[in-house]
Amino acid sequence: MAVSHRLLRPATTTIKNTFSSLFIRSLSSSSSGSSLDPKIDLEEAAAQLGKSSSTSTSPYKGRNFHWVFLGCPGVGKGTYASRLSSLLGVPHIATGDLVREELSSSGLLSSQLKELVNHGKLVPDEFIISLLSKRLQAGKDKGESGYILDGFPRTVTQAEILEGVTNIDLVINLKLREEALLAKCLGRRICSECGGNYNVACIDIKGDDDTPRMYMPPLLPPPNCESKLISRADDTEEVVKERLRIYNKMTQPVEEFYKKRGKLLEFELPGGIPESWARLLRALHLEDDKQSAIA
Numbered sequence: 001m002a003v004s005h006r007l008l009r010p011a012t013t014t015i016k017n018t019f020s021s022l023f024i025r026s027l028s029s030s031s032s033g034s035s036l037d038p039k040i041d042l043e044e045a046a047a048q049l050g051k052s053s054s055t056s057t058s059p060y061k062g063r064n065f066h067w068v069f070l071g072c073p074g075v076g077k078g079t080y081a082s083r084l085s086s087l088l089g090v091p092h093i094a095t096g097d098l099v100r101e102e103l104s105s106s107g108l109l110s111s112q113l114k115e116l117v118n119h120g121k122l123v124p125d126e127f128i129i130s131l132l133s134k135r136l137q138a139g140k141d142k143g144e145s146g147y148i149l150d151g152f153p154r155t156v157t158q159a160e161i162l163e164g165v166t167n168i169d170l171v172i173n174l175k176l177r178e179e180a181l182l183a184k185c186l187g188r189r190i191c192s193e194c195g196g197n198y199n200v201a202c203i204d205i206k207g208d209d210d211t212p213r214m215y216m217p218p219l220l221p222p223p224n225c226e227s228k229l230i231s232r233a234d235d236t237e238e239v240v241k242e243r244l245r246i247y248n249k250m251t252q253p254v255e256e257f258y259k260k261r262g263k264l265l266e267f268e269l270p271g272g273i274p275e276s277w278a279r280l281l282r283a284l285h286l287e288d289d290k291q292s293a294i295a
């Protein structure tokens with residue numbers, strides 16, 4: 001697979017400085033003219049981001065959440081991160097979505113990025129960091145405070161850089177039995193019109209003496225989306241297996257990184273969304289009076 005050497009800059013480059021300078025630049029070059037001085041200390045820049053200027057009506061308003069979702073491809077990071085985002089009134093930032101937005105542009109690098117993504121490879125750290133810095137800056141301009149990161153960090157380098165500019169309060173590591181992960185990725189569908197996420201897989205894994213049955217019904221679309229469903233190009237069996245291999249090699253060490261810091265909450269998904277959502281809320285000591293509506 002020929003991918004431009006420019007994209008695969010050796011990880012030995014001081015990516016920390018790249019992120020720091022990008023981070024400051026993205027904070028000081030906003031179209032609305034950030035009040036931040038470009039020479040501002042990074043910690044202060046990160047603190048500015050974290051200031052609770054949330055205008056949400058969330059019952060958790062004012063509590064700053066800097067959370068991360070970890071988990072294998074197809075485990076449901078986006079499903080639960082978006083629900084928590086609605087409940088807590090903080091933005092859900094999915095780096096996979098940022099990458100796909102970049103792929104849909106006709107940017108110089110989009111064809112090379114597509115090669116990487118469609119083969120299940122990770123995008124180079126500095127590129128993903130540039131995308132995330134821009135998104136954080138846009139959020140700051142809109143008065144967002146706090147965030148739930150989904151899909152970042154995905155390497156120890158990314159985790160170290162993130163730790164250098166802000167404090168992550170909690171890392172939720174979603175886990176699901178391997179045999180269910182592949183079926184969920186292959187069953188994933190997106191409505192090409194409204195962007196809604198669905199899953200046509202019906203997962204029913206028999207239990208045995210020490211593991212309960214795993215039943216996850218399909219998450220079917222409404223009638224007006226049924227004829228518009230598409231799959232992601234990287235959700236083929238071959239690419240999903242490569243993504244799982246890369247996750248185990250590159251992202252499992254990130255779990256260790258946060259476990260050592262006492263910030264990792266391991267959460268084994270027990271089944272479908274209603275059951276898992278209720279149990280996740282209990283694990284997070286959160287209440288959700290709209291529980292049935294959101295789930």
Ligand SMILES: Nc1ncnc2c1ncn2[C@@H]1O[C@H](COP(=O)(O)OP(=O)(O)O)[C@@H](O)[C@H]1O
Pocket residue numbers: 072073074095096097099116117120121122123124125128150151152153154155158234243
């Ligand atoms: N933090 C990241 N670092 C590098 N590449 C990333 C990152 N986040 C997303 N990507 C790229 O975008 C693709 C899709 O990401 P995502 O939608 O999160 O997929 P998954 O279902 O595998 O978690 C990844 O396979 C990878 O190529």
